[in-house]
Amino acid sequence: MSxxxxxxxxxxxxxxxxxxxxxxxxxxxxxxxxxxVLYHQQYGYxxxxxxxxxxxxxxxxxxxLGKDFGELLAVQFExxxxxxxxPNPFFLVEMGAGNGELAQDILNFIQNEGSKxxxxxxxxxxxxxxxALIKLQQELLTPYEQIKLSxxxxxxxxxxxxxGCFFSNELVDALPVHLVTKNHNTLQEIYLDLQDNQLTETxxxxxxxxxxxxxxxxxxxxxxxxxxxNYRTEVNLEALNWLEQVAAKLKxxxxxxxxxxxxxxxYYRPARSQGTLQCHYQHRRHYNPYVNLGYQDITxxxxxxxxxxxxELYDLRTIGFTQQGLFLMALGLGDRLNQLSDGKHNLAxxxxxxxxxxxxxxxxGLGGFGVLIQGKNLTKQEQELQGLNTPSMx
Ligand SMILES: C[S@@+](CC[C@H](N)C(=O)[O-])C[C@H]1O[C@@H](n2cnc3c(N)ncnc32)[C@H](O)[C@@H]1O
Numbered sequence: 001m002s003x004x005x006x007x008x009x010x011x012x013x014x015x016x017x018x019x020x021x022x023x024x025x026x027x028x029x030x031x032x033x034x035x036x037v038l039y040h041q042q043y044g045y046x047x048x049x050x051x052x053x054x055x056x057x058x059x060x061x062x063x064x065l066g067k068d069f070g071e072l073l074a075v076q077f078e079x080x081x082x083x084x085x086x087p088n089p090f091f092l093v094e095m096g097a098g099n100g101e102l103a104q105d106i107l108n109f110i111q112n113e114g115s116k117x118x119x120x121x122x123x124x125x126x127x128x129x130x131x132a133l134i135k136l137q138q139e140l141l142t143p144y145e146q147i148k149l150s151x152x153x154x155x156x157x158x159x160x161x162x163x164g165c166f167f168s169n170e171l172v173d174a175l176p177v178h179l180v181t182k183n184h185n186t187l188q189e190i191y192l193d194l195q196d197n198q199l200t201e202t203x204x205x206x207x208x209x210x211x212x213x214x215x216x217x218x219x220x221x222x223x224x225x226x227x228x229x230n231y232r233t234e235v236n237l238e239a240l241n242w243l244e245q246v247a248a249k250l251k252x253x254x255x256x257x258x259x260x261x262x263x264x265x266x267y268y269r270p271a272r273s274q275g276t277l278q279c280h281y282q283h284r285r286h287y288n289p290y291v292n293l294g295y296q297d298i299t300x301x302x303x304x305x306x307x308x309x310x311x312e313l314y315d316l317r318t319i320g321f322t323q324q325g326l327f328l329m330a331l332g333l334g335d336r337l338n339q340l341s342d343g344k345h346n347l348a349x350x351x352x353x354x355x356x357x358x359x360x361x362x363x364x365g366l367g368g369f370g371v372l373i374q375g376k377n378l379t380k381q382e383q384e385l386q387g388l389n390t391p392s393m394x
Contacts, residue, residue, distance in 0.1 A: 008043040008050065008294035012036060013199075015043070020194050027193040029207050031238070034176035034289070034298055039129060043294045046174070049132030050295055053099050058297050059280040061170050062258075062324070062366050063102035065356040070105025071113075072331040073167070073256075076387045077106070078118050080165050080254055083382045088121035091164035091253075093157075095246075096171030097126045100137035107144055123164075124149045125157075157249045166246045167256040172307075173299040175238035177277070180211060182222045182231040187212055190232065199290060211235050218264040218305050226270045233268060233275035234300040240310045247314035252377040254385075255316060258324060260369050261302030268303075276301035304370050316374040320388035325367030328360055330389040 016036060020028055038045045045051055054064045062069040081090045097103050103126060110119060124147060128134050134151055141149060179190035181203055189206045192199050206212060214235050215221065222231060246255055261267065267276070279286050281296035289298045308318045337357050340350050361367035375383055 008048060009292065011043045012040060012293045015040065016192070016199060017194060017197070020192065020199075025204075027191040027202060027204070030179040030190055030192065030289075031176040033192050033199075037289075037293050038174070038176065038298060040294070041131075044130075045294050045297060046130040047132060048294060049130075049136075051098075051130070051133065051297070053101075056283075058282055060283075061098065061102075062360055062369075063098075063105055063169070065359055065366075066353065067105040067108070068333065068336060068353075068357060069169075069328070069360055070102050071109040072328050072333060073102075074106045074109040074114070075331050076256075076385065077165060077167075078110070078114055079386050081118055081121065083384070084163065084253060086117060086121065087163050088117075089123045089163070090118070090121040091123045091125060091162045093125045093127060093162065093164070093166045093249075095127045095166060095168040095242075096174065097128050097137050098133060098170075100133075100140040102169060103137065103149075104140055107141065107147055107149065111144055111147060119146050122147055126151050127154065154245055154249075159248050160251045162249050163252050165254040165256055166250060167254075167258075169258045170260075172236065172239050172242070172257060172259050172302045173261070174297070175236055175242065177234035177236045177238070177300045178207070178211060179275070179277070180206065180222075180233060180235055182227050182229060185223050185229075187215065187222055208237070210237055214240070214306065217309050218268075218303065220264055220268045222268075228270065228273055231270070231273045233272070234277055236300065236302065236306070239302065239307060243307055243310055243316070244314055247311065247316050247376065250316075250376045253375070254319070254378075255311070255372075255374040255376075257302075257304075257307065257372045257374075258369055259302045261304050262370075264303055264305035267301065267305075302370070304372050307372060308374070311374045315376050317376070317378075317383075319373045319375045319378070319383045319385065321370065321372050322388060322390070323363065323367060324369040324371055325361035325363055326390040327371040327387045328367075330387050333357060333361060 020026055039047055041047050052058050054060055077092055094103055107124060126137060181188055181190055183203050187206060188203050191202050191204055193202045277300045279289055279296045279298050281292050304321060340354055359366055373385060
């Protein structure tokens with residue numbers, strides 16, 4: 001782990017060294033490391049504004065492919081509103097809005113195609129951790145005359161008040177994770193300490209019993225003989241905190257989570273002995289989180305079983321778990337593909353749109369993302385959602 005050449009990297013390195021030196025055991029967890037390099041107020045990858053999402057950025061998301069993804073989500077949101085008997089206000093809370101493109105596609109579609117009553121009822125709220133991204137979002141999302149849009153923090157939302165839907169696309173994979181390993185047949189944690197002033201991984205007892213409780217929750221035991229010695233993987237405790245917060249604010253309605261990930265048995269397969277941690281830097285994927293500090297994204301896949309089981313403890317019932325491709329097809333993506341042959345589009349446009357639509361449903365790419373929908377205080381009828389009208393392949 002050599003000293004990085006960039007200034008934000010050097011600042012982060014100094015901060016990390018000082019934090020390690022001042023901690024009682026002279027080490028920090030990997031989750032703390034990831035939290036600093038991604039979200040340090042001044043130098044973190046997301047907070048400093050270095051983050052770049054899109055075809056020319058470090059990584060792209062479904063909304064980078066055009067407006068279809070956001071528009072199809074908007075179809076689902078209006079149906080959720082109808083399912084709840086058209087409450088006014090109806091809150092749509094987008095968490096982790098990136099460069100704001102997804103919000104723009106959703107809001108433009110609702111403004112142009114939504115029913116008058118839906119538009120009047122809608123309160124679109126963005127909860128975003130990065131100040132630099134909030135600025136970008138506010139520049140992009142020029143005032144909508146009829147739609148009420150605001151940026152809020154968790155503490156702005158009173159408990160048990162939100163009727164509507166909390167949703168996120170690729171938020172949970174960006175939350176800091178703990179790294180754990182199987183050492184001498186016990187669950188241990190990977191920390192960072194300093195050896196010759198260099199950040200170095202070291203293994204010791206787990207920093208919190210919540211890590212062991214996490215494996216109990218999902219029914220996985222790394223001490224089992226099928227897991228090889230030094231098996232290493234991640235635990236996203238932050239995702240559980242996040243879900244608890246969402247459940248506490250939601251009075252009635254839905255939580256829609258879209259991300260790449262697996263159910264627990266697939267995530268913690270014995271053969272996946274190096275976990276799922278990966279980095280994105282200038283549109284290349286690699287596996288070294290200790291380079292390009294503050295200049296690269298670090299992510300881990302998400303464990304949908306943990307979200308489902310933890311959600312149950314906080315009154316969130318799983319309504320459905322499907323793949324993005326199937327979800328978007330049920331919301332009308334197939335019709336959009338067919339409409340491309342209606343003679344109204346030029347050839348270049350047809351190729352570009354068709355490619356984007358195919359990418360959104362490609363089971364080996366974005367189409368294979370998981371879509372988890374949980375609900376609180378809903379009748380059986382209110383749980384019937386258009387996006388879940390195709391059988392899940394999971
Ligand atoms: C990978 S980006 C996804 C962006 C966007 N949803 C998209 O689909 O393009 C993750 C986003 O989540 C934000 N974020 C991370 N942790 C957050 C938190 N605890 N609360 C709110 N936003 C958060 C990041 O700043 C960033 O905007």
